[in-house]
Amino acid sequence: MSYLAIALNFSHDKKNFNCGKQLLDDYLHKQAKQDVKRKLSACFVLLEDESKKIIGYYTLSSTVVQRDLLPEEIVKKLPPSYNDLPATLLGRLAIDNSFQGQGLGELLLVDALKRSYYTSISSVASMAVVVDPIDEAAINFYKKYGFILLPDSGKMFIAMDTITKLS
Ligand SMILES: CC(C)(COP(=O)(O)OP(=O)(O)OC[C@H]1O[C@@H](n2cnc3c(N)ncnc32)[C@H](O)[C@@H]1OP(=O)(O)O)[C@@H](O)C(=O)NCCC(=O)NCCS
Numbered sequence: 001m002s003y004l005a006i007a008l009n010f011s012h013d014k015k016n017f018n019c020g021k022q023l024l025d026d027y028l029h030k031q032a033k034q035d036v037k038r039k040l041s042a043c044f045v046l047l048e049d050e051s052k053k054i055i056g057y058y059t060l061s062s063t064v065v066q067r068d069l070l071p072e073e074i075v076k077k078l079p080p081s082y083n084d085l086p087a088t089l090l091g092r093l094a095i096d097n098s099f100q101g102q103g104l105g106e107l108l109l110v111d112a113l114k115r116s117y118y119t120s121i122s123s124v125a126s127m128a129v130v131v132d133p134i135d136e137a138a139i140n141f142y143k144k145y146g147f148i149l150l151p152d153s154g155k156m157f158i159a160m161d162t163i164t165k166l167s
Contacts, residue, residue, distance in 0.1 A: 003055065003104070005111045008032055008043040013052045019094035021134055027092060028057055035059070041091055044115070046108050056095040056108045060116060063089035063130055065157060069150045074159060087128045087157065088116040109145060110166070117163045128157045 008014075010033075017028050032043045046056040064084040067075060078085070090112050095105045113129060120126040131147060132155050133139045139149070139156065146166070147156040 003046055003048065003107065004050075005044050005046045005108065008036060008045050008057065011052055012045055012047070012054055014054060017054045017057070017094075018097050019056075019100075020097050021094065023134065024092055024094040028054070028094075032057070032059070041089075044111070046095075046104065046111075054096065055099045056093070056104055058093040058108055058112045059091040060112065061089045061091060062124070062126070063087050065128060065130060065150065069153065070157075071148070085128070086124075086126050087130050088120070088126045090116070090129050090131045093131070105141065106145075113145075113158070113163045113166065117160055120160050126160065128159045129163065130155050130157045 014028050014032070018025055028043075032041075035041045036043050041059040041061040043057060043059050045054045047053065048055055065087045067078065067083050067085060070085070093105070093108060093112060095108065116126065116129045130150070131138075131142055133142055142156050145158070146162055147158045149156050
């Protein structure tokens, strides 16, 4: 079986996607297409072979991270004048219920991190990927891959430098 992560388009079967988290299901069913149209986020879907069935999806957009939220070992290498640091927001990531537990969440996360990394070195600079985990289980999933909690925000981040070491 081969898998393909591509940009969401009108032909993909959004309405049958179910990851077990209402917010993430509703987003794909009702809002993702509009967000893409308005350039609020980019949405990528994982499809099985050439079929239109969506196995998983993630969204990417630009964000900033405030300097004083970052760990000291990162801050000390930054010029003092930079208070808002450019980053990439991996806003949502989900795998359909019937495909969970088969390594596809990891595959999709790696795809999102690699896409973010290559964009950061080729066109739009970004020093980290930020996620906004939906619950404790999601926090544990991201921790497994080296994401660190940002204080008082509920968000987590991984530095681009760390992503290069993952691949
Ligand atoms: C979180 C989610 C994306 C994981 O996808 P998945 O395909 O089931 O995960 P994988 O099979 O690729 O698992 C990869 C690794 O993460 C671990 N993992 C999976 N879910 C986990 C969780 N909730 N907490 C901790 N670890 C988790 C697996 O055990 C596996 O580790 P291993 O290789 O050491 O066994 C999926 O469960 C999901 O879509 N959940 C609902 C939406 C959600 O919570 N999204 C999170 C971002 S907001």
